[in-house]
Amino acid sequence: MSAIKYRIAVDAMGGDYYPEVPVHGTLRALKELPGNFLIQLVGSRRAIEDELSKRMSAMRYRGYDKSRLEIIEAPQVILMNDEPAASVLAIPNSSIHVGVRLQRNNFSDAFVSAGNTGAIMAVSLTSLGRIRDVYRPVLTGVFPTMNGYCVIADLGANAEATVELLVQSAQMAVIYARHVLGCVNPRVALMNIGEEEGKGNKLTIEAYHELKKLREAGQIQFVGNVEGRDVFRGRKADVIIMDGFVGNVLLKFAEDIMPLLKDWQRALVKKGPPLQKVFAYFGKVLLGPLQKTLKKELDYQKYGGVPLLGINGNVTVCHGGSSPLAIVNAIAQAGKMVEQDIINKIKNQLTTS
């Protein structure tokens, strides 16, 4: 066995389906992902071992390298609807606390969790702190687009934004797009309610001005304002900056589009004439492969997790409803954040700018 290069702590008690999904995802990651990393499953040892032995009975995981998996005991669980602020004080030995603490004490290099976003953020902030000169950490997600993907920041880490925060979000998101997603010179845009300079509210008008300065300094390729319709088209920008309130509303709106259309069609079929039911059935069968490809392209799980950029550590948040595949992809992405030393790249960028 070659030497372990880095260690990723995975929250075994996070998300809507724990410990099944995180444990299953971990086993798949160990089998499928390249690279010599160690996974530290954090949570109730008993629950994790039960789940592991269940999974072991499936042939395909028998061959995984046990020396690359550690179990770290965390006796408490923060639930998805616990209040972040309260949980930080009241549940100090939760899997989130233990996972983050491993990193602070240099026993781990990254933390991946599908748990309570607010709690992950609060614990990361109190335990790991921010990178020097960072105002606030930012949730930086990846949306699928017709041309590939688009990095969106902030998805809701901060309900209240400032000009400085938007500018920093742009700088951090560019580093992420460049070094983790491999977009060499990302086009950065500002979400606004009109394309021309001077459109928007006080925040976006001033942010436009500051982002223009960064462009003139050769730091980022700022392409100006974009509007709501430009997110999924992907023609104009690779990174779109917006305040966390707008980002969160948009994320929750966008996530539900495909399920909504499906439900809506189903309701219409139910109300419609019987012959339409038959037509719809065969139509769906014929369109099946295409729909499947479209669904795959639109799948947020491709990118697995959303890094909390600006934290003095590697913390990746996954959707509460994540599948094992999403966990695998989040682990891969967290690994890339470690390999590319994103924290130091952000540090250098922010202190030299």
Next chain:
Amino acid sequence: MSAIKYRIAVDAMGGDYYPEVPVHGTLRALKELPGNFLIQLVGSRRAIEDELSKRMSAMRYRGYDKSRLEIIEAPQVILMNDEPAASVLAIPNSSIHVGVRLQRNNFSDAFVSAGNTGAIMAVSLTSLGRIRDVYRPVLTGVFPTMNGYCVIADLGANAEATVELLVQSAQMAVIYARHVLGCVNPRVALMNIGEEEGKGNKLTIEAYHELKKLREAGQIQFVGNVEGRDVFRGRKADVIIMDGFVGNVLLKFAEDIMPLLKDWQRALVKKGPPLQKVFAYFGKVLLGPLQKTLKKELDYQKYGGVPLLGINGNVTVCHGGSSPLAIVNAIAQAGKMVEQDIINKIKNQLTTS
């Protein structure tokens, strides 16, 4: 001929396809809509008469009642991309100015335009002014939902919101939903980034508090916070209040969903194997009727136009890309605003509250 009950000025020079669309929509409205109203087509007399005679050659409009159509000359045109502020000063005899002025001088009861939204708002504000005690006018649109519709305010009249403005938006949108759309006791929700009380930014946390007070006073049926995913589902609210920045981003995002999915599918079919093309073709044929129903349910043109509530007059803004049908529906809606005396209902509500 019975007496004319009210007069609606229609901007013949507004929208992406003027004068065709407004003139065509006007003729359809005169034929199809009940009620004894007069339409005042505002714009270049020559362009309007040319268009009318073109339409006249189509049999079905020959029978319209000429005494119900007037042409009001307006020699100037404000273009879709003119700056609102500049156009107000520089183009004082535009169709928008003339149409709004008719109302101020009591020669008209409502104004419908598919023109430059910013200019319509600026001209309405300077010429008609606000209803007493109104802070700012609000663009109040109707989104289709699985259960029917949902009134959204503000769609972008104000890039910057205040607590007072959000509360007023709620009061005005309720009057609109009740008396124009016929929703007797609309459920009012606040767009936010979490459902619980206390979630959000400073603006929404405080607005929640004030809306709760209105509920306790028995004025509105406030049901709390909703999130992005709740807009189209239509299960939780009939009216959703948000600041104009969020509303505008969401509107532009939502409008493009169906065209986007169509384009996306088309691109996938192009890239896919030849057999998939054949499958997709027949699949689409079979799903055609269902898709058509869905498209119809999702069509913003059902509601035609967006009233600018809070202006001391009836002003309805249509989408720049409106079809004649959208103009017909906007005229119908503007008529209802006049019949229901919405301005006075808003006046009474705001002064007694």
